[in-house]
Amino acid sequence: MAYDYDKSIRPGKLPHIWCPGCGHGIVMKGLIRAMDTCGLDRKNTAIVSGIGCASRLPGYLDACTLHTAHGRAAAFATGVKMAKPEMTVICCGGDGDGTAIGGNHFIHACRRNIDMTYVIMNNFIYGMTGGQFSPCTPTGAKASTTPYGNPDPVFDISKLAIGAGATFVARTTAAHPREIDKLITMGIKHKGMAIIEVLDDCPTTYGRRNKFRSVVDMMKHLKANAVPAVAASKLTAEQLQGKFLTGILFQEERPEYCAQYAEVIKKAQA
Amino acid sequence: MAKKVALLQGNQACAAGAMYAGCTFFAGYPITPSTEVAEELSISLPTIGGKFIQMEDEIAAMAAVIGASLTGAKSITATSGPGVSLKQELIGYACIAEVPCVIINVMRGGPSTGMPTGPGQSDVMQAMWGTHGDHAAIALVPSSVQEIFTETVRAFNLAEKYRMPVQVLFDEIVGHMRERIVFPEPGELEIINRAAPTDPPETYKPYDATKGQVPPLASFGSGYKFHVTGLNKAADGFPTTKAEYVDAEERRQVNKVNDHAAAIESNEEYLTEDAEVLVWAYGSTARSARYAVNELRKEGIKAGLFRPITLWPFPAKRTAELAKQCKAIVVSEMNLGQMIHEVERAAKGNCTVVGEFRVDGEPINPGQIAAKVKEVM
Structure with a gap:
């Protein structure tokens, strides 16, 4: 039987704004399946985003949804979670939104280890504004503002999240839909900051400038270069060249921020 | 019974006024000469189960305040001129999304770092026109420690009543001066709480102008599922570019203040x-x-x-x-x-x-x- 996505989608809000071939819809379906698996009561679930194509996702979902300003999702979400810790808080957005203009909020939300799940759709480009390079655009790649090739080094979002203190960090791709909902589910169940990086495709503003002849080519590229982290130890550095590790990249238990603040309240009231 | 009297600094009176008004959430970032507001609230908020968070920057503090307010918490931040400049984009967000919150600006000179420990009154135009786009603004300018208390209370009342950000500006002199303050008894000053929606969750629309110039705002986590965005939107809160909706909403949001200027006025x-x-x-x-x-x-x-x-x-x-x-x-x-x-x-x-x-x-x-x-x- 076909999966019932409709009950999670706000009536009348489709079609979405995403281009044909964009992976954001795959991620949204994965998120819906994960929310169902976790049995989330949508009345007590806040889905918070910034600005950009990926950040339009919350509007389609029937929940408490907050579409904020560019880069600020994690900071708004921190306010929601702190004020009402009983709510489940999910952030979503793109690579530019989360790690360029929102980079400071991203790393500090990781550091606090506040209990939220941040699904970051990394399609290597600013799609909504027409394809300018982001901190995740591969060096040498073409973007509308790197006509001679991108001179910038690249952010590894997952490494950034681990370094900043997130306690659950995982990566997958839009070509691995089953793994998307599996990892988001684990992220939601994890008590602390969970970063789920989904490598995604933007055929419209990235693919066509970078010799991907079709969406299928982009998906094949994601699939061909994904190496499960558990298998990576068996491969040589040479074999790992140009590949990206997927699956759970880091996981640890550390006191969660709202729980820590509950201790502050106890002390203040003693 | 004699009322409680104290010798208090202006910034401390601001924090005390916030507590009196029912504030349960503060997010901020350290900046002279406003920091004592944060320090005081870091002590007092957790004693009532409220939340204090020092964020990574001024913008984050404003974002957290808006996020917290959407859960129904009376929320406040405190800063000075440069901090307000950083918050301006999100003050505009709070205007268009109509999220109540209070912003304290203890004014110093400037521009830029200026003279951080010296007084100034150079943010008064920033309070009105600092954020981009058309919008209404409410700004209060107390001139004594006692008045900082009462005006902070009034700022919360106006924020909740008109569903918008309200700024309280006092110069460093008033903020750092110590004066006698007589604490109002509980119930002595009017406290306005957020109007609850009259519609059930199934039919609730967060920007439904038929409910009045200030439509009631539901809280996240209270049984209502709704959408909040900084985009121009229709009554249901979802983005629209339809000229008649955009125009009507922009005018309503400005008129909800201007039509009641006499009631907000205080001289x-x-x-x-x-x-x-x-x-x-x-x-x-x-x-x-x-x-x-x-x-x-x-x-x-x-x-x-x-x-x-x-x-x-x-x-x-x-x-x-x-x-x-x-x-x-x-x-x-x-x-x-x-x-x-x-x-x-x-x-x-x-x-x-x-x-x-x-x-x-x-x-x-x-x-x-x-x-x-x-x-x-």
Whole structure:
């Protein structure tokens, strides 16, 4: 039987704004399946985003949804979670939104280890504004503002999240839909900051400038270069060249921020 | 029973006023000369189960305040001029998304780092026009420690009533000065809480103008699922570019304040009944102005003081009436002339309007105001 996505989608809000071939819809379906698996009561679930194509996702979902300003999702979400810790808080957005203009909020939300799940759709480009390079655009790649090739080094979002203190960090791709909902589910169940990086495709503003002849080519590229982290130890550095590790990249238990603040309240009231 | 009395700093009175108003959430970032507001609330908020969070920057603090407010918490942040500049984009977000919150601005000089420990009144135009786009603004300018308390309470009331950000601006002098304060008893000052939606969750629309100029705002986590965005939107909160919706919403959001300017207005007048010359001043400057008016009266000069407590919306009507009555208005402020432009606009040439300004980090003293009055008389 076909999966019932409709009950999670706000009536009348489709079609979405995403281009044909964009992976954001795959991620949204994965998120819906994960929310169902976790049995989330949508009345007590806040889905918070910034600005950009990926950040339009919350509007389609029937929940408490907050579409904020560019880069600020994690900071708004921190306010929601702190004020009402009983709510489940999910952030979503793109690579530019989360790690360029929102980079400071991203790393500090990781550091606090506040209990939220941040699904970051990394399609290597600013799609909504027409394809300018982001901190995740591969060096040498073409973007509308790197006509001679991108001179910038690249952010590894997952490494950034681990370094900043997130306690659950995982990566997958839009070509691995089953793994998307599996990892988001684990992220939601994890008590602390969970970063789920989904490598995604933007055929419209990235693919066509970078010799991907079709969406299928982009998906094949994601699939061909994904190496499960558990298998990576068996491969040589040479074999790992140009590949990206997927699956759970880091996981640890550390006191969660709202729980820590509950201790502050106890002390203040003693 | 005797009321509780204390010798309190202005910034501490602000924190106490926030607690009195029912504030349960603070997010901020350290900045002189406002930091004591944060320090005080870091002590008192957790004692009532409220939340205090020091964020990674000024923008994050504003974001967290808006996020917290959407869960129903009365929320506040405190900063100074440079911090307000950083918050401006999200102040605009709070305007268009109509999220109640209070922003404290303890003013120093500037621009940029300026003189962080010195007083200034140079953010008064920023309070109105700092954020982009068309919007209404409410800004309050207390001039004593007691008044910081009451105006902070009123700021929360106005924020909740009109569903918008409200700014309280006081200069560093008032913020750091210590004065006697008499704490109001619980229930003595009016406390306005957020209006609950009358519609059930199934039919609730967060921007439904048929519910009035200020449609009720539901809280996240209270059974209502709704969408909040900074995009122009229709009654249901979802983005629209339809001209008639955009126009109607923009006008409603400005008119909800402007149509009630008289109710939001709050001024103090001192010896204005027979005044021939008026000193127009606010914040700590108004204290020097009052002293100057007393001295001038002793010399037989019929001086009076007009002191706005609500700075925005601008008290245009009363300023215009006084301009017709007086020969001259001396606008005194710790900047190089900001509110004077509004006073001139309201005066419409009916009297002379001159400024007495100071930006050297020193307070404006009564002598210089009195001298200016004599110069124009």
